[in-house]
Amino acid sequence: MRRLLGRIAFGFSILVLIAPAAMVFLWMLSLSLKTELDNTAYPPIFIPSPPVLSNFVAVFERNDFLGQAWNSIVVSFSATGLAVLFGVPAGYGIARMQATRAAVVILIARITPGLSYLIPLFLLFQWIGLTGSVVPIIIIHLVITVPIVVWVMMGFFEGLPAELEEAALVDGATIWQAFYHVAMPLCRPGVTVAVILSFIFSWNNFIFAMVLAGRNSRTLPVAVNNMLTFEQISWGPLAAAALLVTLPVLLLTLLAQKQIIEGLTTGGVKGG
Template sequence: MVRGSARRRWLSTAGFYALAALFMLPTVFVFYWMLTLSLKPQIEATAYPPSFVRFSVTLAGYREVFTKYPFFLYTWNSLVVATGCTLLGLAVGLPAAYSIARWRQQQLAVIILVARIIPGIAYLIPWYIFFRSLRMVDTYGALILTHLIVGLPIIIWVMISFFEDVPADLADAALIDGCSHLGVFWRIALPLVKPGVVATGILSFVFSWNNFLFSVILAGRTTRTLPIAVYNMISYEEINWGTLAAAATLITLPVLLVALLAQRHIVTGLTFGAVKQ
C-alpha cells in the first residue's frame, strides 16, 4: 500500500516534468536553433534533413558579419541610442513619476496609459515630417527622442507604483527639517526605489535596442541600428543562413544577457505594473 502510493507520487512527478518539458521545449528550441545555425557551415545549415546535434562548428558566419558589414558601427549606433534614450527617459521620467505618485495626479497617469495604447506608427508620420523639415533624419537625436515614446511611459508607469510605496511621513519629516522637495526626491525617495530604477532602466534599454519601426524610417546610413542592419541583410543579400543566424544571435544576445541579470523586475515592467511581484 505504502509502496504503491510512493510509486504513484513518483509517476505523477515524472509526468509533471514531462509536461513541463513539453511546454518549454519550443522556447528552448528556437534559441537553440538560432545558435546552432549560426555555428554551422553553409552546407550543413541548409542540409535536409537538418542535423540537430552533430554538426561541424565554424565561426565563418560571425567572421562574415564583421568583415562584410560595418557591424561594429551598427552595434555602436544601437548602444548610443539605447543608452541615450534610457538616461534621458530616467531624467524626465523619475521626477514625473515621483510627482504623480506624491500629489496623486491621476489624470496625468491616465495620459501615460494612453501613450502606451497609441500605435507607434501614429507618431511616426508627424515625426518623420517634423524631423525631415529640421534635417534631423539620420541623427542620434531623432532616434533617441522617438525611442523615448516607448521607454518613457514604462518608466513613469512602473515608477509611480514604486514611489507610492515610499512612506509619505518620511518625506514630510524631511520637509519639516528644512529639506527641499528636490532634496526629498533626490536624497530620500530615490535611494529607496533604486531597484525600480534599475529595472525600468534596463527595460527602456531593451525596448530601444529592439525597436524596429522608428529606426527603419528615421535612421539613415550613418546611424543605422542593429535590427535595421539585419533586416537589410535579408532583403538585399543572397541568403547565407550561417551569416544571418550569426547576426540574429549577435543582436539578441546582449538583451538576453541583460534581461537575465534583472529578470525579477522585468516581469513588472512588461506587464506595465499590472502584477506586483
Template sequence: MSGGMSGPVRRSASPRRLVAIGVTLIVLLSPFLWLLQMSFKSNDLILQFPPPLIFTPTLQNYASLWQGAFAASFVNSLMSASFSTALALVLGVPAAYALSRWAGRGKHALSFAILVTRMAPPIAFTIPFFLFYRWIGLLDTVTGLVLVYTSFNLPLVIWMMQPFFETVPTSLEEAALVDGASTRVVFLHIVLPMVAPGIAATAILCFLYAWNDFFFALILTRTNARTAPVAVVNFMNYEGWEWGKIAAGGSLVMAPVLIFSLAVRRYLVSGLTAGAVKG
C-alpha cells in the same frame, strides 16, 4: 515534540515539478538554441535536410558580420537604446515622483493622459517625425533615434514608476525633512533606493523597446544610423537569403538584452510585482 523541530521545513521540489520546469525551459529556449546553432553552420549545412545535429562549428558567419557594416549598426543600436533609456529615466523618474506626491485635483486625469500618449500606434507619428527631422537635419542620425525612443519611453517610465513611489511611506520623507535634510537629499538617498527594483524593471522595458525597434529605424535612417534589426533584414535580398549571417546577427541582437536582464535579475521579478501592491 522537541524544540529543534520548530524551525521552518524546506521541501525539495517534487520530480513532477522538476520535469514540468525542464519541459518548459526546453520549449522556451529551443528557438534561441536552434538559432544559435545555426549561426555556427555554413549555408550548405543549414539547408541540409534532415538537419545534422553533430557538425564542425565555424565562426565565419560572425567574422563576416564584423568585417562588414553590421558592426556599425550594432553600435548604433547600443547607443540609441542606452542613451534613450537613460534620458527617459532621468526625466521620467522625477516626474513620476512629483505626480505621486501631488494631492491636488486632476491627478488621475493627468496620469491617464500621459498613458494615452503611449497607446497611439507608431505609424501615426511617422510622417510628422520624418518631415520635422528632414527640416532640422536629424534624418539618419543616432540623436534623432534617441529623441524618438525617449518620447515613447517617457510615458512608460512615468506610468510604471508612479505606483512604486506611492508605496514609499511619506512619514519617512517627513522625518528626514524635520531632521534638516533637503528635498534633493530625501529623493536621492531615501526614496530612490527604496524603488530600485522598479527602476531596474522599467529600464529593462525601455531598453527592450528601443533595442527591438524596427519601424522608426527603417523610416528615419539610411546608412549612417542604421540599427542592428534593420541590418539583419538586409541579408534577405534578391540573390538569396544569407541564413548564416541572419542567424549570427539574430544571436548578437539578443545578446545585450540577455546580459542586461541577467545583470539585474534579482530586481526584475520584485520590480514587476512590487509596484502593484500598495500599503
C-alpha cells in the same frame, strides 16, 4: 507526497512556458553554425558537424557591424538616461498627486503602436533637417522608454509611506530635497528595473532606426535586415546577425535577473 507532486507540476509548467523560446534560440544558434547546404537539408540537421564560423564572418563583411554597435550603444544609453531623468520625477509626481488621468495617458502612450508616432515625427525631423543622424532616433525612442520608466516608478512611489517625505518637509526640506534624499534611496530597485527594461526595449527596436537612420547612423537591428537579399535568404548569416544582436540583451538579463525579480516583486508592477 503532495508537496513533491506540486513541485513536479510547477517545474513542468515552467518547462512548457520556456521551451518554445529556448528551442527558437537553440535553432538560431544551430543555423548560425551550419553551412547553407546543411541549413536547407531535409530532414533538418540540428547539430552542425563540424561547426563553421563563416556566417559570423559574413555578418562583419556585409555590414559596418562595429559602427552599428556603437550607434546602438549611443542610442540605447542616451534614450534610457533621458527617460530616467524625466520619467522618475514624473512617476513621483503622478504617484503623490494621485493623478489617475495622467497615468492613463502614460499607459495609452505605452501601448500605442510606434508607427502612429513614426510618420508625423519623420516629417518633423525631415523639415528641421535631423534625418540621417542618431539624434532623431534617440528622441523617438523616448516614446518607448519614458512611459516604461514612469509606469514602473509610479508603483514604487505609491508603495512608499507619504509620512516619510512629510517628516522631511516639516524639518525644513524642499519637495525636491524630500524626493532626492528620502524617496529616491528607497526606490533604487525600481530605478534598476526601469533602466534595464528601457534599455532592452530601446536596443531591440527596429522600425524607428530602419526609417529614420542614414547610412552612418543605423543600429544593430538594421544589420539583421541587411542580411536579407533579393536572390535568396541566407539563413546562416541571418541567424548569426540575430544572435549577435540578441546576445548583449540576453547577457544583461541573465546578469540582472535577481535585481529584476526583486524590483518587480517589491512593487514595480503596481499601477496607479
